[in-house]
Amino acid sequence: MSGEHEYPVVAEGLRKTFRHTRRSGLPDKLAVDGVSFNVRKGEIFGLLGPNGAGKTTTIKMLSTLLIPDEGSVRILGMDGIKDVKNVRQRINLVSGGERGLYYRLTGRQNLRFFANLYDIAKVGQEALIDKLLDIVGLTEAADIKVEDYSRGMKQRMHIARALVNDPEILYLDEPTIGLDPEIARDVRSLIRKLAGSGKTILLTTHYMFEAEELCDRIMIISKGRSVGYGTVAELKKMVPDTNIIEVVTNDDPHDTVAKLSSEHFIQHVNTERIAGRHCTRIQLKDRTDLLSYLDTVFSKYGIRKIGYDEPTLEDIYISLVGGEGQEDGGHHR
């Protein structure tokens, strides 16, 4: 099997610095620093990392919107930097957020406009648009102006727009950001359906569960560098010394958690309320046996359960990235 067929996306040593004008007084920002990876045909590949890690910059370099300062991009065997026109015929990109559609036009008019820019034949164009609207569940809203769409409907319209050229590779940049949990679940289900139809999908996210739920393989990116790359099982092997202790208590151990977070042997600690109990997850820096110590410390909160646990993707992420960008109120050192 040739590389093109096995790996439709190959990135080698990508590097990108954004230069500010001298007048702005801001320093140049190294957004991506030597990232290399490949994406297998038909898989969902995830770029996982905190905000500002370089995920969007990477996806833009892979989708012809940005030229890397260094490195190469091969898309379906073509040069992803120079052979722009042919690459664009066969890829598409969905960006998260409200923007990217003509608000004064209806959903159908938006799709028709982009279908023409992809030179989709007039014959069959309306049938294609109907099909896309059906796939994303917007058939009934087809002739309503986009300005009257909800946030979730706009996101689904983004996906329909990105499917208009039947791309072999679909890039999804934070596809569920800002969506209600129920709508986000629908979007994830749609992504799975698209992958099932044979499309190669590369998505960026900073939601751990989304990456774990959707992606066949993941690259964890932090400060523009790859810090972990592989399946979730492979990533778990990357941090064999990670020691996780989970403590479930009746009372809120907030004070103790705050104190623990400043201890030198703690990598990260966070607590959350689940079904009326308080679940505290402690990630130790090495394989120190602290079970009895923690048992003593937490005893005043009424321990329901205490013990070692398997590291989750979130634990691995914290271990590799250092808890940067965590949105759960956790503490880390």
Add this chain to the structure above:
Amino acid sequence: MNVKAITAAFRQQGTQFLADPQWIIPSIIAPFMFTVVALYMYSGAGELDSPIVLTAVLGGGVLGMWGNMLFSSGFTITYDRYNGTMEPIMLTPTHLIDVIAGRSVWNVFIGMINAVLVFISAQLIFGVGVSVADPLLFFPMLLMTLFSLASIGLMLAALFVLTRASYVITTILEFPIYVFSGALFPITALPEALRPISYIFAPTWGVDALKTAAISGYNTPMASFGIWFDVLMMFLLIAVYIIASYFLFMRIERNIRESGTLARY
């Protein structure tokens, strides 16, 4: 040249125009107001059916259309930046210039409608005798003049892709055509050293052609070469503007792919 994309952009601009009443202000009302102002300025002379008033109607109309063309070119880029639609357009295999060209053709279309409205209202409301000497020549000349304005708009649109300050720039750029095109006053009134600037503006030749076709006995140093020389100059300059636009767009597309500034608003 991607005719399908140009047509799609033309239709998209038209649909948006109809969906958004604010466009009527720069496209219809402003050119009309220009003409009214010019009419009142010249009607002090008394004879509303004199060639000088017809000159005013033509000049006012052309300037109004230029304002609309310029505003539309700037706005269309700003609107795409604001909507975040510039990136999805850039993602397609279609060149941005084809999309902007389609929108420019829409502006030409609106310019024609506007011209008809100006002529009808000048006749019906103000009683100005606007019978043109050679209608068969006049209307093709009007269309060409509009294309010459649109081709400048196309060239400027490339520059507007680079900046978020297109509103400010369009305001500044409105004036050179006022001064140098001969629409408001004859270019013979300009100092001789400045006249070459007039000659590199395609609309200058368009205005001259329009006046030659509309006013019998119209005679200027430019008109002495004959109307077909005006046409030739317009053709040449429009071609130069379009070729320059193409290279500008190519360069700017590369530039924004390097700088990553496309999504900013």
